Amino acid sequence: MHISEGVLSPSILLGGAVVTLIGLAIGLKNLKEDKLPEVAILSSTFFVASLIHIPIGPSSAHLILNGLVGILLGWVAFLAIFLGLLLQAILFQFGGITTLGINTLNMAFPSVIMWYFFKNFVSKINNIIFIFIVGFLSGFLSVIFSAILVSLSLYFTQKSFFALIITLMSIHIPIAIIEGLITGFILVYLKKVKPEVLL
Amino acid sequence: MHLEVFAEGNSFLHKLDPRIKILVLLLFAIFCAISQNLLIPFIYLLLSIFLVWLAKLHFKTLLNRIIGANFFIFFIWIFIPISYQKNPYIDLGIIKLSWEGVKYALSITLKCNAIILATIALLATSSIFSIAHAMSHLKVPDKLVMIFFLFYRYISVIHEEYIKIKRAVLARGFKSGTNLHTYKTYAYIVGALLIKSFQRSTEIYRAMLARGFNGIFPLYEHFELKKIDFLFGIILSIIVILIYFL
Structure with a gap:
């Protein structure tokens, strides 16, 4: 969920921008030159994946995959997500320029956490069922965590957003389950077909 | 696209x-x-x-x-x-x-x-390319601008790849709905895209090296x-x- 322009208070916007700048700096520092094309093309792939709509009952949701971005990229997830959001702001006017910092933070921070939680498991475990479970957890938890961060940004701007926050959170529970399932299947696929990308 | x-x-x-x-x-x-x-x-x-x-x-x-x-x-x-x-x-x-x-x-x-x-x-x-170009003039770190260039350049390529796979899936009678099979299919599509992307990025990096890439992305047009x-x-x-x- 991207928060639009004009909604959040200046202090939240500023705080988000500062933390995102730090995240981007860490990401850039961790990124070696020979990995530039890989990170760029993976970012393109995640951008395309975010245009895919997955049916949920009568409605549909687009993929987020920030858990998977985290597991594949670590701190560099900040770069991938920042660029994706920047492009969406320029091309589609989703999210926005002033909210770029806080929106990146809300999505990329859970990615980095997932990397710390699960990266070791993913590279070491070879049992397909365990991989699926780890994938499910990383997809599920990253979306829930993002939704919590979005809720907090709204809540600290204006306490009256409470009803809106409850609705947002409840919408994100089915989305998180689907994200979990899909991330689980993707990890299983990668493990079966090209396990070296998960090392 | x-x-x-x-x-x-x-x-x-x-x-x-x-x-x-x-x-x-x-x-x-x-x-x-x-x-x-x-x-x-x-x-x-x-x-x-x-x-x-x-x-x-x-x-x-x-x-x-x-x-x-x-x-x-x-x-x-x-x-x-x-x-x-x-x-x-x-x-x-x-x-x-x-x-x-x-x-x-x-x-x-x-x-x-x-x-x-x-x-x-x-x-x-x-155009996105001139914005990226302007970003590099505005002192945005080179690495970030370079990734932005490549990132944008390859979106349409990967999207075409996605359309192809989707077409193949549909030709085999896939119908999307709220069920595990649909989610598994989409996951495998994304997985296939990711693997193709890893391979493509290796090729791109080799091509860049072959053309003398030394960490700098030269700009040939100037504002x-x-x-x-x-x-x-x-x-x-x-x-x-x-x-x-x-």
């Missing part, structure tokens, strides 16, 4: 130096986002409408875009007037609307649309700041700041 819908045009704004446009937009967006009440956001909205008018964009596309971008605002209108905790209330029988809440939602709507329109007028009227760019930048910046202190 046709992404840069507003970048094709021949208006005054399309021809301006993207560096100036980025700086002016940042100033506009920041001042507009921190402005309060109704009057100042409203004047910013008028200014952004004027800018969009200057850019001479296709009206229907523009309208669709604005409606799409107001999705979040729509949620705010559903919740805020009812749940805002401030008097006085407007009594509508079953529900009570908070007048302050309506004002708050209106202020958000004005600000949001002002910044969206300014973004369309100032950023979307440049030229004209008087009109300067004038536009300075006048618009002054207007933006004056409106804020109105």
Whole structure:
């Protein structure tokens, strides 16, 4: 969920921008030159994946995959997500320029956490069922965590957003389950077909 | 994939130096986002409408875009007037609307649309490549700009790849629905895209090395700041700041 322009208070916007700048700096520092094309093309792939709509009952949701971005990229997830959001702001006017910092933070921070939680498991475990479970957890938890961060940004701007926050959170529970399932299947696929990308 | 819908045009704004446009937009967006009440956001909205008018964009596309971008605002209108905790209330029988809440939602709507329109007028009227180019002139780290170049360049390639796989899946009788099989299929599609991307990126890096890549992405085109760019930048910046202190 991207928060639009004009909604959040200046202090939240500023705080988000500062933390995102730090995240981007860490990401850039961790990124070696020979990995530039890989990170760029993976970012393109995640951008395309975010245009895919997955049916949920009568409605549909687009993929987020920030858990998977985290597991594949670590701190560099900040770069991938920042660029994706920047492009969406320029091309589609989703999210926005002033909210770029806080929106990146809300999505990329859970990615980095997932990397710390699960990266070791993913590279070491070879049992397909365990991989699926780890994938499910990383997809599920990253979306829930993002939704919590979005809720907090709204809540600290204006306490009256409470009803809106409850609705947002409840919408994100089915989305998180689907994200979990899909991330689980993707990890299983990668493990079966090209396990070296998960090392 | 046709992404840069507003970048094709021949208006005054399309021809301006993207560096100036980025700086002016940042100033506009920041001042507009921190402005309060109704009057100042409203004047910013008028200014952004004027800018969009200057850019001479296709009206229907523009309208669709604005409606799409107001999705979040729509949620705010559903919740805020009812749940805002401030008097006085407007009594509508079953529900009570908070007048302050309506004002708050209106202020958000004005600000949001002002910044969206300014973004369309100032950023979307440049191609992504010239924006990336301008970013590197504006001292954004080289690595980031380089990734942005490649990232944008390969979106349409990967998207084509996706369309191909999707077509193959549909040809085999796939119907999407709310079931595990659908999710598994989509996951495997994304997985296949990822693996192709890893392979493609290795090829790209080899091709870059073969062409003598040494960590720098050379720019072969350079911007030229004209008087009109300067004038536009300075006048618009002054207007933006004056409106804020109105």
